[in-house]
Amino acid sequence: MATTSAAARHLDTVITHWPDLYGILGTRTPATWPPAARMSEFITSLAELDTATAEATRARARYLRTQERDPGQIGASDPPLRIALLDVMHPLESGLLRMADAVAQAVQRPAYTASTGRGWTDPIHREMSMLAVRDAADPQRWRPDLLRTRNAVAAATWLRARAEGHPGPVRPLPEELRRHLTTVARSAAAAVDRALDLADRTAQLVRPCPLCGGRIDVQGGGGVDPTARCRRCGHTWATPPATTE
Template sequence: MSPTAAHLRTIALHWTDLTDALASTGTTTWPPAGRMSDYLSALDEADEELAEAARWQAAYSRAFLDRDPAQLGATRPPLRIAILDTMRTVEAALTATADQVASVVQRSPMTAAPRGWPAADRARRDQLARADSADPRRWRYSGRRTAPHSALWLLARAEGRPGPFRPLPDGERRLIANVAAEAAERVERALDITGRTAMVARPCPDCEGRIEMHGGAGADPVARCTECGHIWSSQVRAVA
């Protein structure tokens, strides 16, 4: 499977997951805001590390997770704004790309028969013209313009599947590849289904080296000093 096909399939397959995630709780901020800094702060007092992490988690739960909706004060919005932004951005990009590609490769529908044709030939030609115009493989500039439909339509064009289309030019092939890669990366980042790496601003408390944090794909973040090799996480104190 080509990278473009994999990216477009990722979008189509995970769109329902994005829809489900809209109303769910949680965060996909990366690096996790405040979380790793709590772990690293606890390292300054090794005996307090686990207790500090527990206190932080308890405070977070009291402040946000256990809040009664009837209480005064800020509450979480009904929808996860980051997920909604991702869905809007990806859908707009895919439909615009499909519009562009269709304008280049989609053949115009067959016309109806001229009046002068014999009745039998005219009826057959008109039937073919109606079928050609209604061909479900055609891209429509109105109506069903969702991200999954756009992704699968672009996938069919990239793979050269048959239909009322001319061959896909190199320029449009590159356009599909670039948009698909960016859109799939946004979907994966929003759903936290891919591993990621980020540098932590705070230096290593032991050697002043740079700390690299790894996480994503549902895993708890783990920080590692790139100089001395020390590792920190919510479960591991410090490993040389």
């Protein structure tokens, strides 16, 4: 059974999750780690505040939500798109497109051409002309001038086919170019992982353990809610469930 190359695995991450990046592009939830939206409640839980204090915190949160201005009102407002995410997506896509252009220039043969001087009356010339049209339109051919291929998914898909040695109007990748493609693909997948919080992460809280004063590590990522554990006493806290109040 053939094994998938490292470059192909990394490119699969880009291909699979690029639509997810677009899906969260218009949201206003910050992509910070640890998750800032719920870390105040998380830190509050470390101190094991009593019910009255917790209720006061929730009441203040409700009040602040009532003060949020409607985005339709006149005045300054947050941008409709998450600029930080765009700052990730734009160079990532540009890098994949440059890589596809470079690989195509190195390994893709030019499309067949047929002289137009003899017209369509010659059956052999007609067949050669049709062959040239089909070769130019081969879906395995990278077309830098084609608008629909100038996107991250199209570039990653084409590069994946090259990494796996799929048939097409190309020669096999030279080893040096294959290594470079693997590096680019790994970097692209890591950027997607960070943007979507797919990878496991660890962070250290500034606040010490309320039980022993030790350092607290927060672990999470990979779609899992973060948990905190004191290095000294080993006490563990789980992220409180999100409230709907």
